[in-house]
Amino acid sequence: MIRINENYRKLQASYLFSDIAKRVNSFQQAHPDRRIIKLGIGDVTRALPSACISAFHRAVDEMADDATFRGYGPEQGYPFLREKIARYDYQERGADISAEEVFISDGAKCDSGNIQEIFADSVVVAIPDPVYPVYLDTNVMAGRTGPYKDGRYEGIVYLEGTRQNGFIPDLPDRPVDLIYLCYPNNPTGAAITKPQLKAWVDYARKHRALLLYDAAYEAFVRDESLPKTIYEIDGAREVAIEFRSFSKTAGFTGTRCAFTVVPKSCQAYMADGQSVLVHSLWLRRHTTKFNGVSYPVQRAVEAAYDEEGRRQCRELTDYYLENAALIREKMTAMGYDCIGGENSPYIWVQGHIDSWKFFDLLLEKAGVVCTPGAGFGRCGEGYIRISAFNSHENVQQAMNRITEALSSK
Numbered sequence: 001m002i003r004i005n006e007n008y009r010k011l012q013a014s015y016l017f018s019d020i021a022k023r024v025n026s027f028q029q030a031h032p033d034r035r036i037i038k039l040g041i042g043d044v045t046r047a048l049p050s051a052c053i054s055a056f057h058r059a060v061d062e063m064a065d066d067a068t069f070r071g072y073g074p075e076q077g078y079p080f081l082r083e084k085i086a087r088y089d090y091q092e093r094g095a096d097i098s099a100e101e102v103f104i105s106d107g108a109k110c111d112s113g114n115i116q117e118i119f120a121d122s123v124v125v126a127i128p129d130p131v132y133p134v135y136l137d138t139n140v141m142a143g144r145t146g147p148y149k150d151g152r153y154e155g156i157v158y159l160e161g162t163r164q165n166g167f168i169p170d171l172p173d174r175p176v177d178l179i180y181l182c183y184p185n186n187p188t189g190a191a192i193t194k195p196q197l198k199a200w201v202d203y204a205r206k207h208r209a210l211l212l213y214d215a216a217y218e219a220f221v222r223d224e225s226l227p228k229t230i231y232e233i234d235g236a237r238e239v240a241i242e243f244r245s246f247s248k249t250a251g252f253t254g255t256r257c258a259f260t261v262v263p264k265s266c267q268a269y270m271a272d273g274q275s276v277l278v279h280s281l282w283l284r285r286h287t288t289k290f291n292g293v294s295y296p297v298q299r300a301v302e303a304a305y306d307e308e309g310r311r312q313c314r315e316l317t318d319y320y321l322e323n324a325a326l327i328r329e330k331m332t333a334m335g336y337d338c339i340g341g342e343n344s345p346y347i348w349v350q351g352h353i354d355s356w357k358f359f360d361l362l363l364e365k366a367g368v369v370c371t372p373g374a375g376f377g378r379c380g381e382g383y384i385r386i387s388a389f390n391s392h393e394n395v396q397q398a399m400n401r402i403t404e405a406l407s408s409k
Helices: 006-010 016-030 050-063 079-093 108-118 133-141 194-207 278-289 295-303 307-333 355-366 392-407
Strands: 102-105 125-129 157-160 178-182 210-214 240-245 258-261 267-269 275-277 337-340 346-350 383-387
Touching (some): 050 295, 079 295, 108 210, 178 194, 194 210, 307 346, 355 392
Antiparallel strands (some): 102 258
């Protein structure tokens, strides 16, 4: 008899963004003439940088000629891209990361979900609340949790983010093994300082734990005092894996390219205490289960590191940050307490009412889609996340609608 992985049965009925899509679709069917403005899911809306498009075309032309055609590429990524990443994202910021420690993939979501596979089922996992759902759900699927009860899974150590701690959770009050961190944060938009991040690195070194650091939104950091990579912190090479994405940096949400950094000195342990290099484990997993990102896509991403490409990517993130500043300004002017929107494309708004009620209010009265904070965890209740990923015109119109709707409620 074929049996299923029953851990999947522990998962809640639906994925957060599927629930949102169903509500939006129902509203659209009931109001077919109403134009909805979506500031919910963090999907970009502007075209790829022209430097990337030009490189894309050149690479496609290469694929059309027998002399320059490429078949299977290296699963870890082509050296031309890995070397650019190591140089511009790390070495120029004083971080000791080599090209061999960079693994190209088709998404940070995939990597952050897959990485837990190389660790024991029995490890104690610490996950922030509120949190990007993939971190939690993939560990549920792997069997590291008990049942779901009172809004949380038994067996998980929840790191609570609140207005009081600025959504930078305190260190765990007990030893844990695997710790997820995301800064600038999704969903709250909070940014972490170097001293705060150093405390996490020091904790991991003390307890022989491992940090999984999601830096998918680092390109939005404009405050130079804030870290853009965890490897700016001394000692992080031994205890941290970092995830990055080109989805928001260069608009590759539909083109798919990201990377994960696993330093060769990063360590985990066997049951008898013997140390193992995590790099070798991830290399084996990556090359066994992944066939690599296409050559044209990697050439397109490589162009994002050229002088013109970097300028265009900066303009792209500046564009969304202008939207974020407007959203934060308008919500604050109406008396709402906000986090994010300064070094992040997300604005976390305290609504003082049930998250889904706030979501429904903005959808029904303003025709604007946000994301209910409760979907990110218990500590997200009472908040909504507003995304800056849309056109200036749509964001301005959305904020006019929201202002009118909330003023008349």
